[in-house]
Amino acid sequence: MLLRFRVANVRSLRDEQELSFVVPPGQESDAARELRLSDGKSLQVYPLLGVFGANASGKSNVVIALKKMREAVLDSYAQWTSYQGIPREEFALDPKSVSESTFYEVDVVLDDGVRWTYGFELGSSRVESEWLHAYPKGRRQVWLDRDATRDNVFEFPGDRLQDRALLVRTTRPNALLLSRAAADNHPQLTKIHDWFTQNLWDISPETERSQREQFTADQLLDANTRGRVEELLRVADLGIQGAEVERRPGMSPRVRLLHESNSGEPVAFDWQRESFGTRSWFALIGPLLLALDRGAVLLIDELDASLHPRFAAEVVRLFQAPWVNTKGAQLVFTSHDPSLLKTPRGGRPLEPGQIWLTEKDGSGATELYPLSDVDPGPEEDLSDSYLAGAFGAVPRVTQGQIGRRVLTALAGEAERS
Incomplete structure (x- = not known):
């Protein structure tokens, strides 16, 4: 410490x-x-x-x-x-x-x-x-x-x-x-x-966001960390119920967040449709959890x-x-x-x-x-x-x-x- x-x-x-x-x-x-x-x-x-x-x-x-x-x-x-x-x-x-x-x-x-x-x-x-x-x-x-x-x-x-x-x-x-x-x-x-x-790690919410987004996406693919990532998405009151993540060999995982809808069925958004604030929070979750774990x-x-x-x-x-x-x-x-x-x-x-x-x-x-x-x-x-x-x-x-x-x-x- x-x-x-x-x-x-x-x-x-x-x-x-x-x-x-x-x-x-x-x-x-x-x-x-x-x-x-x-x-x-x-x-x-x-x-x-x-x-x-x-x-x-x-x-x-x-x-x-x-x-x-x-x-x-x-x-x-x-x-x-x-x-x-x-x-x-x-x-x-x-x-x-x-x-x-x-x-x-x-x-x-x-x-x-x-x-x-x-x-x-x-x-x-x-x-x-x-x-x-x-x-x-x-x-x-x-x-x-x-x-x-x-x-x-x-x-x-x-x-x-x-x-x-x-x-x-x-x-x-x-x-x-x-x-x-x-x-x-x-x-x-x-x-x-x-x-x-x-x-001793440093991050800035406005820089290297794409790399941190990929890191958080990788944690969604890990059964040991997926539940915590989804919980942090929900607890921030973004109207998010969960996430879909797809492996792509040689490429970063494809992520689609599941949003609440009036019908009661969650709606998956393409990543580019997510707000800047949501993407910034998503990119921060992975490093936060890693720091807490270590x-x-x-x-x-x-x-x-x-x-x-x-x-x-x-x-x-x-x-x-x-x-x-x-x-x-x-x-x-x-x-x-x-x-x-x-x-x-x-x-x-x-x-x-x-x-x-x-x-x-x-x-x-x-x-x-x-x-x-x-x-x-x-x-x-x-x-x-x-x-x-x-x-x-x-x-x-x-x-x-x-x-x-x-x-x-x-x-x-x-x-x-």
């Missing part, structure tokens, strides 16, 4: 920002799950976090930063060559950021209950630092300490890591040691590398971009429900839809600690903070307060301001002409 993610100098995330799934000490949560650690202690961990904010406030950059950390771990050894430099996207509004390093760090707990902290700093042409710490008995064990400014760049306190000399000799200055180790299936480090490849961390940018609010709320419920999310899957999503902050009956689908807000300061840098820091009242309507700007993270636009600016611009153009 993912406990925390820290990042600095990536896009609008100039200063170090942290996204945390861990319930702060002293706070109570009905949504959090108890995570047992290898040292016998436990943590309360949220199954999902939602990042809300105005357009261009940097909320998507939080998800993008996680994706870029994953890409670095997967690609640095095989794809970062010395003449290309290291791919980075520094904070663009301050020239000094180009000369400063980009920072990433995650805290994760693997299946054996051991907590690990892994991170690195990237310069324009080399890995400035890299570190790996383990906490098998609650105390920190330093497995790797890399610092490019030292004569002895790599240090391995405790000599816990195997093949140290080989790793030092074959790790390029512009590649991560973790990536190099995984290339040879290192017996100790590969499991850390695998967390990024097998447990206990993965799923990243969804702009959850509400192509989905009806009812569908977005259903995604939240899937990850929140312990009887559905039995493998400890986690979700990070971004949105600016305030309807996700309350139920139709006025309840709270998300606790304040699960709601994270993004707001830019005067220099254009993003600040990321949980709503729990604002300490909303227990009966406060989070949606209304959010829209009113009580928590920040909303556009600074007064009613009619945009229209007035358009009229002013038009008047100026008329005078110039």
